[in-house]
Amino acid sequence: MAVVKLLGTWLSPYSCKVIWALKLKGIPYEYIEEDLSNKSPMLLQYNPVHKKIPVLVHDGKPICESTVILRYIEETWPQNPLLPIDPYERAVALFWIKYADDKNPLIPKLYRTTGEELEQAAKECSEILETIEEHGLIEGKKFFGGDEINMVDISFCLVAHWLGVFEEIAGLKVFEPHKFPKLNSWAQNFKSVPVIKENLPDADKIFAVLKHRRETLLAPKPN
């Protein structure tokens, strides 16, 4: 039997994306928690270019980058499809997955910055939400693709869950439900899917870790 392993960290949205995809497909796997302050030789060997989690190891062969891993999972285990079958609808899904991929790294700036940089981060974040609200979501649809969760929903998980924690740490609110009603319903729908809900890192625990990380990052440097 093929062996599937996942190297990740519990609070990373990128790890969660892979966990959810594997669980939605019903693929058993071994999870290995990485300590990013002391990366394992296995992680360095399997992802020599980026040295980052998540890494999926399938039959001894590593696949890196969460978006690439999700495509690999989809192609290797086609049950419970996470992408539309129709090539045009699939291209639209891939457009939004790329959008999420490009914009996701901007969102954590909210908890990592202060002053003008934080203002700029909040502005960028608001523009991302406006774009998804206006162009990405269709009135009356539960998820990006319709009635079933797919890879686009998973790709926007930072908006649905982590963003709230970053806002709380930064002491500001960008994702106002009345400003982004479609996105707000979508986030509720997304977090209500049993596989998502049962494998979502606890917000209070993420808060504690990232608040400490913020304090370390923003502490005055000794001369």
Place this chain on the structure above:
Amino acid sequence: MAVVKLLGTWLSPYSCKVIWALKLKGIPYEYIEEDLSNKSPMLLQYNPVHKKIPVLVHDGKPICESTVILRYIEETWPQNPLLPIDPYERAVALFWIKYADDKNPLIPKLYRTTGEELEQAAKECSEILETIEEHGLIEGKKFFGGDEINMVDISFCLVAHWLGVFEEIAGLKVFEPHKFPKLNSWAQNFKSVPVIKENLPDADKIFAVLKHRRETLLAPKPN
């Protein structure tokens, strides 16, 4: 018969990627040159999120983002495949396509900056080349995937052709053949493929346009 249209600009590597993929597949199309200083209503309608070229229009439906367009072309016209059939090899190809996608926007900084910013851009560019040389290319292979050109080669077109123009404009050299021998052979192989060679924008013409753009960008701003 399906109608295929491409909105692009002649000097854009992102437009060229789509042109090459269509030509390698033997798909006839109508090319529409966009004036980015005066974007057409068609471009704004078809790509409301980014308002950027290239846009492929197939049977009246728009597909945006060159990487997404290339996947759509591959899935719609499977002849002369541009991705490996094996799921693992395909994941490796997608890893490098994502790497190119993430790093390509850094390379044009070479012709757009000066002083410390230019030094930083040259350093980043050199690191990109080192990574491709060390991890991406395999000794003795003509292309990233073996003996035939594929989507990874196309994704690194900026390195093969445009980078030389940026270096000439900036008056420095990053891509030294003796430092990057595998990458240098690859670039020669890539530009020797008839479809690439016959549809590669002229370096002198790119030089003239971008040198002028640099001068405009770096001109002292009136107070």
